[in-house]
Amino acid sequence: MSHVFPRHTKYTLPMVTRGEGVYLYDQAGKQYFDASGGAAVSCLGHGDPDVIDAIKTQLDAIAYAHTSFFTSDPAEQLAEKLIAHAPDGIDRVYMVSGGSEAMEAALKLARQYFVEIGEPQRRHIIARKQSYHGNTLGVLAVGGNEWRRAPFSPLMVETTHISPCFEYRGKQAGETIFEYGQRVANELEEEIHRLGTDAVIAFVAEPVVGATAGAVPAVEGYFKRVREICDQYGVLLILDEVMCGMGRTGTLFASEQEDVRPDIIGIAKGLGAGYQPIGAMLCSGEIYAAIENGSGFFQHGHTYIGHPTACAAALAVLTKLTDGGLVQNCATIGDKLQDALQLAFGQHLNIGDIRGRGLFRGIEIVQDRETKRPFDPSRMIHKSLKKEAFNAGLACYPMGGTVDGVSGDHILLAPPFIMDESHIDEIVSKLTTTFAKVL
Ligand SMILES: Cc1ncc(COP(=O)(O)O)c(C=O)c1O
Numbered sequence: 500m501s502h503v504f505p506r507h508t509k510y511t512l513p514m515v516t517r518g519e520g521v522y523l524y525d526q527a528g529k530q531y532f533d534a535s536g537g538a539a540v541s542c543l544g545h546g547d548p549d550v551i552d553a554i555k556t557q558l559d560a561i562a563y564a565h566t567s568f569f570t571s572d573p574a575e576q577l578a579e580k581l582i583a584h585a586p587d588g589i590d591r592v593y594m595v596s597g598g599s600e601a602m603e604a605a606l607k608l609a610r611q612y613f614v615e616i617g618e619p620q621r622r623h624i625i626a627r628k629q630s631y632h633g634n635t636l637g638v639l640a641v642g643g644n645e646w647r648r649a650p651f652s653p654l655m656v657e658t659t660h661i662s663p664c665f666e667y668r669g670k671q672a673g674e675t676i677f678e679y680g681q682r683v684a685n686e687l688e689e690e691i692h693r694l695g696t697d698a699v700i701a702f703v704a705e706p707v708v709g710a711t712a713g714a715v716p717a718v719e720g721y722f723k724r725v726r727e728i729c730d731q732y733g734v735l736l737i738l739d740e741v742m743c744g745m746g747r748t749g750t751l752f753a754s755e756q757e758d759v760r761p762d763i764i765g766i767a768k769g770l771g772a773g774y775q776p777i778g779a780m781l782c783s784g785e786i787y788a789a790i791e792n793g794s795g796f797f798q799h800g801h802t803y804i805g806h807p808t809a810c811a812a813a814l815a816v817l818t819k820l821t822d823g824g825l826v827q828n829c830a831t832i833g834d835k836l837q838d839a840l841q842l843a844f845g846q847h848l849n850i851g852d853i854r855g856r857g858l859f860r861g862i863e864i865v866q867d868r869e870t871k872r873p874f875d876p877s878r879m880i881h882k883s884l885k886k887e888a889f890n891a892g893l894a895c896y897p898m899g900g901t902v903d904g905v906s907g908d909h910i911l912l913a914p915p916f917i918m919d920e921s922h923i924d925e926i927v928s929k930l931t932t933t934f935a936k937v938l
Pocket residue numbers: 538597598599600602631632633634705709710739740741742743767768
């Protein structure tokens with residue numbers, strides 16, 4: 500009998516025993532194509548020798564030292580490399596152990612920034628419906644996914660949520676794509692007015708929405724308008740790139756494609772590529788200066804921040820993503836994957852939309868293509884899809900609640916950047932089998 504507290508008590512899971520490239524193997528020797536990278540984590544696939552070597556070398560030197568006593572070479576080098584590739588104005592890196600921690604640090608830093616610069620009356624965070632920013636209480640409150648929030652709502656700090664930028668679901672007839680983006684961006688301004696024009700700390704958004712809606716990029720002009728509004732009211736723009744960052748959408752930072760300047764960015768997942776648990780919060784030089792010239796310290800911290808072994812792994816990952824050309828491969832092969840999915844399933848009666856960027860793709864399942872009506876949530880279509888795909892040897896990431904947190908189903912695909920064209924055929928053929936069984 501197991502003493503592990505599992506994610507779900509009703510399922511018996513196979514035991515994973517090894518990974519090699521794009522494949523995972525269970526104890527019975529069954530092979531699975533890892534088309535979800537866990538949850539958009541394993542961007543380098545499994546068993547990467549360079550990352551493993553970097554970890555071993557670091558373990559031989561020093562595994563861990565507390566950041567109140569020491570800095571470390573891998574932390575310094577990782578920060579330098581991240582900043583060299585980060586959007587303009589981003590100047591400092593605070594390393595944590597995962598995505599929720601990165602976003603918690605982002606929220607606390609944003610609040611402390613205003614305390615430091617003498618605007619302590621700023622107390623509201625605005626985020627978007629159908630977003631996910633992590634599972635710890637602070638970021639769970641900021642996330643806009645009703646199903647995840649509901650049981651814990653009495654414990655949550657008040658956050659308000661505006662509409663997401665979700666063209667397939669939100670654009671009205673008679674509205675251009677650009678007009679739609681401006682309309683939903685302008686909800687931010689309305690919300691700032693409602694809360695008080697000097698009372699808002701930050702707006703938080705995922706540049707490409709991940710798990711909750713299935714790889715949904717914003718439309719052109721949306722983030723530019725958001726930035727304008729933030730500038731007008733002195734509100735910080737916090738971009739959550741925990742899932743969509745680190746090359747996943749075809750550029751190292753997803754926000755590069757929006758041509759927008761964030762004040763704070765959260766990253767994780769692909770940063771460690773699964774070889775070590777690591778995330779980071781990056782902030783602008785201006786925010787850092789407010790702390791440096793004010794109290795002198797960020798009132799935050801965890802035991803494992805700046806963990807040398809985790810940083811060494813992340814540095815090796817980042818080197819492969821950038822100097823090794825894997826982000827570029829992700830962009831190129833990602834376009835080909837989109838074309839193949841479109842060709843295979845673009846006319847499928849139960850597939851409403853195929854979207855995303857790079858190797859971050861979403862397939863939205865509907866009961867009726869014409870009306871976009873989703874399946875009845877009680878049918879749990881996403882669960883059957885996950886099960887049948889897994890049986891077919893494909894690990895993908897289906898989820899429900901795509902439309903409003905309750906109804907709707909989608910499949911998220913986030914395969915490793917090392918995949919090649921033959922793997923596209925494998926994904927398409929295993930999805931074909933899956934759809935034939937479930938839809
Ligand atoms: C956009 C986004 N933010 C934050 C998180 C939380 O990250 P973690 O699970 O590493 O705490 C996730 C995880 O899926 C995510 O997708």
